[in-house]
Amino acid sequence: xxxxxxxxxxxxxxxxxxxxxxxxxxxxxxxxxxxxxxxxxxxxxxxxxxxxxxxxxxxxxxxxxxxxxxxxxxxxxxxxxxxxxxxxxxxxxxxxxxxxxxxxxxxxxxxxxxxxxxxxxxxxxxxxxxxxxxxxxxxxxxxxxxxxxxxxxxxxxxxxxxxxxxxxxxxxxxxxxxxxxx
Amino acid sequence: xxxxxxxxxxxxxxxxxxxxxxxxxxxxxxxxxxxxxxxxxxxxxxxxxxxxxxxxxxxxxxxxxxxxxxxxxxxxxxxxxxxxxxxxxxxxxxxxxxxxxxxxxxxxxxxxxxxxxxxxxxxxxxxxxxxxxxxxxxxxxxxxxxxxxxxxxxxxxxxxxxxxxxxxx
Numbered sequence: 001x002x003x004x005x006x007x008x009x010x011x012x013x014x015x016x017x018x019x020x021x022x023x024x025x026x027x028x029x030x031x032x033x034x035x036x037x038x039x040x041x042x043x044x045x046x047x048x049x050x051x052x053x054x055x056x057x058x059x060x061x062x063x064x065x066x067x068x069x070x071x072x073x074x075x076x077x078x079x080x081x082x083x084x085x086x087x088x089x090x091x092x093x094x095x096x097x098x099x100x101x102x103x104x105x106x107x108x109x110x111x112x113x114x115x116x117x118x119x120x121x122x123x124x125x126x127x128x129x130x131x132x133x134x135x136x137x138x139x140x141x142x143x144x145x146x147x148x149x150x151x152x153x154x155x156x157x158x159x160x161x162x163x164x165x166x167x168x169x170x171x172x173x174x175x176x177x178x179x180x181x182x
Numbered sequence: 183x184x185x186x187x188x189x190x191x192x193x194x195x196x197x198x199x200x201x202x203x204x205x206x207x208x209x210x211x212x213x214x215x216x217x218x219x220x221x222x223x224x225x226x227x228x229x230x231x232x233x234x235x236x237x238x239x240x241x242x243x244x245x246x247x248x249x250x251x252x253x254x255x256x257x258x259x260x261x262x263x264x265x266x267x268x269x270x271x272x273x274x275x276x277x278x279x280x281x282x283x284x285x286x287x288x289x290x291x292x293x294x295x296x297x298x299x300x301x302x303x304x305x306x307x308x309x310x311x312x313x314x315x316x317x318x319x320x321x322x323x324x325x326x327x328x329x330x331x332x333x334x335x336x337x338x339x340x341x342x343x344x345x346x347x348x349x350x351x
Binding site (some may be wrong): 074 | 228232236238243244245250252267269275
């Protein structure tokens, strides 16, 4: 799923949390990768700050379902600000993959897309498989935001965990400098 | 308001002096009536309202990464509620999150640690153990600290807490 996105990536800022962040730093190192989340659930809110601060840049956040459950109010906050450059992709694997793959509450019974729609996101996608993701990606990246995308995902390849790298201040400063120039 | 010891205007002027445009906020009973409403109505500021305080820590961090200064206004109860985000994002992640924290219920001119209100009494010791610089604002004469606190936070890429000890009017 991330590999398909990376093949189409242009100059978007990509915010990724937990497993998506570990994978992103391995398969597609890029100075505009933002992994400096610091606390579970906070990815969507970091991304909102970036989106408000740089309305000229597209922000794509790869969030987790367990993470979003910790910060559901952020859906309302984001919809209230209505950043046109905000794409919120929810990697829905039904569990806390980093924390022992324990299932999330109400696994399989929550329509996250409905929550986002009710909160006020402008465009909603529910993606069931890789083919649909690849077909819809150009539209997802072109649509006026905030856009919400649920991605049904399964565990793929595993990558070594490196949390110090994800939260590294030197990488963060490199991100700031690169963004300031772009 | 000439005789009132702390004015919303003097706090707002310090925000302006420090180059603040973005104010992230969740209404705090100490500051909402005069200061926050004034900021919402002032076109020089962009107020971003949040549903929960930990969002604010991260929004300010994203704004910083995008090249902007911001402040984050909340009640002390929200500070207590968002301790883990402050710990992980602002302290360990070295993000300059400038928190403006209303000490609801603090008695006028009584040191926060001497307050009869338990929640107020524990704020400064918690900030100290987290290594977060703090500044107590009770009078207009104190407000010069606000600009310098913001400047220092952004210079050192570290969080700070500006404690509002009475309602600014």
